[in-house]
Amino acid sequence: MIESKYEDGCVTDVAAKTAEIEIVPVSDKRGRAAFVDLGRAFSDRLEHFVPQIRSEQIELVDPAKNPFFGHARVQLFIASRGGQPVGRISAHIDELALAMPAEQGFGPGTGFFGYFDAEDEDVARALLTAAEGWLVGEGMTRVLGPISLSIWEEPGLLVSGQDHPPMLLMGHHPAHYAGWIEAAGFTRAKTLYTYDLDITSGFGPLVDRLVQTGQRNPRINLRRVDKSRWDEEVATILAILNDAWSDNWGFVPFTPAEVAYAGKKLRAIIHEELNVIVEVDGRPVAFMLTFPDVNDALAKIKGKLFPFGWIYMLRWLRHPKGAGMRVPLMGVLKELHGTRMAGQLAFMMIEAIRLEAIGKFESTRGELGWVLEDNQGMLAIADTIKSKVNREYVIYERKLS
Template sequence: MRQVSQSNIVIAPVKGKKRRAEFVDLGRQFALREPHYVPQLRSEQLELVDPDNNPFFGHATVELFIAFRDGHPVGRISAHIDHLALELPREQGMGPGTGMFGYFDAEDEEIAHALLSKASQWLRNEGMNRMLGPISLSIWEEPGLLVRGQDHSPMIMMGHHPAHYGSWMESFGLEEAKRLYTYDLNIVQEFPKLVQRIVASGERNERILIRPIDMKQWDTEIRTVLHILNDAWSDNWGFIPFTEAEIAHAAKKMKPIIKPNLNMIAELDRTPVAFMMVLPDMNEVLKRIDGKLFPFGWIKLLGWLRKPMGAGMRVPLMGVLKEFQNSRLASQLAFMMIELIRRNATADYGSERAEIGWILDDNKGMKAIAETIQSSINREYVIYEKATSES
């Protein structure tokens, strides 16, 4: 692709393993400037942009760019097309003509606009008439730009961005398409009496069983979870189903951090109908090892993985089969899983807080559950959009 120059700015595509490493390292340099940034494992970040190791590339076309000013790297961005997203209805947020951008970092507003313009131009050349982002790279990885919550560190698998990035996107002409929330929850205190009565009623119901994930049947269990997820979320804004390759990849990557007594499947008449996934916040140990496995970081990481004492807990995913949604049963199952996990997290790991999310701004059911258990919004992310012809 032809390099584009704006004044003394040159934006070049990233080609090859060495350049991808430079792309990742540039993002790490920007992240270090943020006071509450948590250093991530470099190997994991490299894998996410590697076509040979991230199954997202199996259904996507991706271009990475680095911006240079006077020969020095000053920003980066991805432009990508998820071909599964093109098949979805436009009213669900994606649809025909929708391309995406992500991995956005910039030294200043001029660089930001040059990068966004480059991504828009690339998407337009690929036949896309709309750009959506930041989404890095999959909607299941790091969607949205952090616009509230920079005053505390993110939990596992959550993006963290400086506040001024939002103003640069808006000055470029991007507009809000969707807002995502995370909710902070004190899990030491018991839930309100109403929730306790709902949980107690469910525990007396012989048709309902809340059980931990069976690690001996891990491959089967993760497929059960993702089957429920694909059904439960199928009408949600931005939903893109997991492929078989992504299911296998997720099963392999997530197994080391899964604690069975924190991850529940709800059965009705012995049939799985709902699940809740909870991950101990690995960012807490990544802080202590500065995101480095060597020379001794791996020892601390392995010790933490065995028993993550005092860890915060994140609820990244939960779902109830569509046929039961908007029913009393759906909220009852959710409260039962949350309560059982709360008990286990405090008793077994000494945990004190959890974070639920992200939750779409129009997901009334999940917002109602979050508010009923007295959690409060602590982080907000925005996904922006703009017609590529306007760039």
């Protein structure tokens, strides 16, 4: 078993660099911890990286805790050379993704790689080969990645935007990884964008008119999420999400277990003022989730809750004054797609949350995304509110023989 010790994250011995690369599959508790610690060591090298909480990272690769494993097969690998760990990768198969139509990006025969870190291009190639070999052995004919582990967790490789810290739930990777993956025969399957937004001023007369018209419409009721009945609200949001996103590239539905897991995880960063559901004629048809960027706090405590980081974290969670705000998810029922009302509801939600973020939390900046490169509706909304692409992520693909 590979030890989790990684020194300063660099292999400096010439003999070690020329030694044979060994790829070891890991699956037990110790191996998963080593896998996470190796990723953390790589991340520590990166400028603007924000350390995450180690226990939560371990939980994401634990089959007993992450409900993703309830419909997925996962194999983790660690690469070593000269006795030193020099890279890691996951190979995984999502049974729900296999059941989706091929024209939506996944479908039969599609496996994935994720959690990709490598010391150099030789290690990168060896890791990708190991992941592909495992997927072929499981009957897969195509590989996509990096997706770590679910499309709803951290999809894509950061190829642009390394010059500033990521917001929560978004990956941060060195620019040279893209060249190594492409040199191994991978091509771009899909590009994802995040958008930076100055929220200190409004979005112009057109948006103002749409919002005001919607506010006067007695059929439309925009309300805050009610944390006193949190489980019910989460179920409502996820029902809208599963419908609204069902035709999108890469869509995989949330399972009931994942709904419960996500609800429990997100509750601590939910502020009712920043999360809304819209009802039309009394029926929920749209939602928008906005989270204070917990990476602001994690950067201050360097990802460590103990001995005293938890005190700062609790205070921050109660009132994240000045925090950036991220909109990771929003959706409108599919029956309204392409209608004037769909856009109107979106702008109503954005404006309502913008005012709350400024007024209560003194925020100045927001971020939307990720957004698919061909999601014309969301691209149009992002353009209308004068947001700018600040990060670009790529999901790569390759046929397997």
